[in-house]
Amino acid sequence: MQEKNNKSNIKTLSLGCRLNALEAEKIKNMLAGMLHSAIVVNTCAVTGEAERQSGQSVRKLARQNPDSPVFVTGCAATRNPELFYQIPNALVVANHDKMNPTAYMNALAVAPCNFNTQKELVFHHNSPIMSKQFIQVQNGCNHSCTYCVTRLLRGTAVSFPYSDILNDVRDAITNGFNEIVLTGVDTASYAHNGMLISDVCKKLLQDVPEIRRLRISSFDPASPEIFKIIDLIHNDTRMMPHMHLSMQSGADDILRAMHRRHSAETIRRIVQYAGADVTFSWDIICGFPGETDELFNQTLDLINTVRPIKIHAFPFSPRPGTAAFDMPNRVPRQKAKERVHQISSVAEKYRLDFMKSNIGKTVSVLAEENNTARTPHDIDVFIRGGRIPARTICDVKLVEIQDDRYIGEIV
Secondary structure, X not given: OHHHHHHOEEEEEEOOOHHHHHHHHHHHHHHEOOEOXXXXXXXXXXXXXXXXXXXXXXXXXXXXXOOOXXXXXXXXXHHOOXXXXXXXXXXXXXXXXXOOHXXXXXXXXXXXXXXXXXXXXXXXXXXXXXXXXXXXXXXXXXXXXXXXXXXXXXXOOEEOOHHHHHHHHHHHHHOOOOEEEEEOOOHHHOEEOOEEHHHHHHHHHHHOOOXXXXXXXXXXXXXXXXXXXXXXXXXXXXXXXXXXXXXXXXXXXXXXXXXXXXXXXXXXXXXXXXXXXXXXXEEEEEOOOOOOHHHHHHHHHXXXXXXXXXXXXXXXXXXXXXXXXXXXXXXXXXXXXXXXXXXXXXXXHHHHHHHXXXXXXXXXXEEOHHHEEEOXXXXXXXXXXXXXXXXXXXXXXXXXXXXXXXXXXEO
């Protein structure tokens, strides 16, 4: 399959989440052999800035490749197709059709340009060699978070059969991947034929003993499944001891306004249950409508209590069509940005504290490109010495910290 992709002249650009990147690779495989040459852009609309960047990227690629089709799919193309219709060689394929090859052929058939000849594409977005394989287990979401446009564009939750997931994992192992990452729009909601996401993890570890490392990309902390996942982490060293939680806030009043289903106390219970050997990272939205200084400080207090080792903080972006778009008490953009900086500074301190506590220890890491690697807690390591092939798992002694990453030496 990889050899087929190398020979094809289909290029993909993925913007936004890891799920988009995984889907882009699937689209590339699907179209290989069907088209002489094409560019596929899987767009993002999670924020206004992401949508703007999607439009900018498509316009640039279309301008550089005026005689080649530029297929535009993903959330921005679904939410705002008019943004791309004005580009002559941009062909829009909505989210619900993105895995349907006929949709691409139909778009091509009504295109105003002639794309029947082989083209040498102008494309400067080469993807890095992946050391881990992402496996999609579900799509869509059934919840009603007031800020989220993705659920509107991805549709309702659909969980994939375990047999399909198992086949994808076995293919990944055959292709040399030692780490598997399960992903989806709302991975925690997985439910198919009586199996929940913890059952999928447990069964994969049983059915594919060759798996060296297994992760879940992101998790809703409201799901009771999180405690079963933590049990797996405690009982099987192949289950990586780090989880990314879609937190969004640490203030209960804001969480209720967001229609999130967890509370600050939920997080405290999760962290206590997990113990010191399991780490967490968070997403945090700063400046959600109604977030007073007092409520923002509640988020800071929770961070100071449970000490996540990484936080992706970003300012609230009002998305048309969501309930939060018209909410009163909008926080000024500049104030939201200041809160992002404040949270990021606090999070960096706790991350550094955690990293310092591991200096001198020997850990098993997964090598990526250029002698970089990832620890079980998903922290970068640069390995000194000779070249280490990507996807290699090796033991490294953590000797120092430079620029938010460890420096390691092969043991």
